[in-house]
Amino acid sequence: MERTFLAIKPDGVQRGLVGTIIQRLEHKGYSLVGLKLMRVTRELAETHYGEHKDKPFFPGLVNFITSGPVVAMVWEGRGVVAACRKLIGATNPLNSEPGTLRGDFGIDVGRNIIHGSDGPETAEREIALWFQTQELVVWEPRLTPWIYEM
Ligand code: IDP
Ligand code: MG
Numbered sequence: 456m457e458r459t460f461l462a463i464k465p466d467g468v469q470r471g472l473v474g475t476i477i478q479r480l481e482h483k484g485y486s487l488v489g490l491k492l493m494r495v496t497r498e499l500a501e502t503h504y505g506e507h508k509d510k511p512f513f514p515g516l517v518n519f520i521t522s523g524p525v526v527a528m529v530w531e532g533r534g535v536v537a538a539c540r541k542l543i544g545a546t547n548p549l550n551s552e553p554g555t556l557r558g559d560f561g562i563d564v565g566r567n568i569i570h571g572s573d574g575p576e577t578a579e580r581e582i583a584l585w586f587q588t589q590e591l592v593v594w595e596p597r598l599t600p601w602i603y604e605m
Contacts, residue, residue, distance in 0.1 A: 456531045456532060456533065456535075457531065457532065457533065457534065457535050457536055457575065457578075458488065458529055458530065458531045458535065458536075458578060458579075458582060459529070459530055459536040459539050459571060459572045459578045460527070460528070460529055460570075460571070460572045460578050460581035460582045460585060460586075461480075461527075461528045461529075461530060461539060461543075461569060461570065461571050461572075462525050462526065462527050462528065462569065462570040462585070463476055463525060463526035463528070463568070464519070464520060464525060464566075464567070464568060464569060464570060465519065465520065465522050465523030465524065465525060466519075466561075466566045466567075466568060467526070467560075467568040467569055468523060468525065468526060469523055470560070470568075472556075472568065475560075476556060476568075476569060477528075479542065479556065480530055480539070480542070483538070483542065484532060484598070484602040484603075485530045485531065485532040485535050485538075485539075486530065486531045486532060486594070486596045487528060487529070487530060487531075488529045488530065488531045488591050488592055488593070488594070489527070489528060489529035489582075489586050489590055489591045489592065490526070490527070490528050490529075491526070491527050491586075491590065492524050492525070492526050492527075493524065493525055493526075493527055494521070494523075494524060494525070495520050495525050496521065497517060497521055499584070499585075500516075500517045500520045500521050501517055502584060503520075503581065503584060503585075504516055504517065504520070512565065515565060516565070519565060527585045527586070529582055529586060529591055532602075533603065536571075536572055536573075536574060536575050536578050539571045539572075540571050540572075540573065541555070542555060542556060542571075543555060543556050543557055543568075543569055543571045544556060544557035544558045545557065545558075546564060546567065547567070548560075548561030548562050548563065548564065548566075548567050548568075549562065549564075556568055556569055557569070
């Protein structure tokens with residue numbers, strides 16, 4: 456089964472969207488395998504967003520992501536990486552479709568609620584960066600035959 460890394464950013468936590476976001480993904484049919492509320496260190500933020508280190512928004516992004524608690528999650532299911540990117544919506548919430556998390560709950564690109572891995576290899580790297588193996592729970596959801604034909 457494929458896995459992805461998602462993080463509800465400090466704005467999503469402060470605005471009380473944790474339950475709504477988790478419910479959305481549960482209702483889609485995906486399964487949680489890792490979940491923790493944490494403060495992000497500058498080191499973790501800079502590594503996680505390393506691909507953007509030369510962008511003008513990088514210092515503000517690191518300040519923002521370290522400014523309050525973040526909910527780090529690993530979700531599992533068929534096609535979960537690409538599906539979560541769709542459920543999250545475009546990077547700039549003004550361009551995100553209604554019905555997506557950013558489209559429904561955000562306005563500003565610097566306050567876009569949630570992070571999601573952009574591909575399977577990124578997901579593997581981000582899961583290993585944010586979680587230790589023993590923090591990930593292997594379990595068999597009883598709903599599997601009601602969500603997948605086979
Ligand atoms: P993504 O989160 O949709 O994958 P990326 O391009 O990887 O988008 O950018 C990472 C994060 O950096 C975005 O989610 C957003 O928080 C922030 N960001 C991206 N572009 C801008 C910008 O132009 N201004 C401010 N923040 C930005
Ligand atoms: Mg990205």
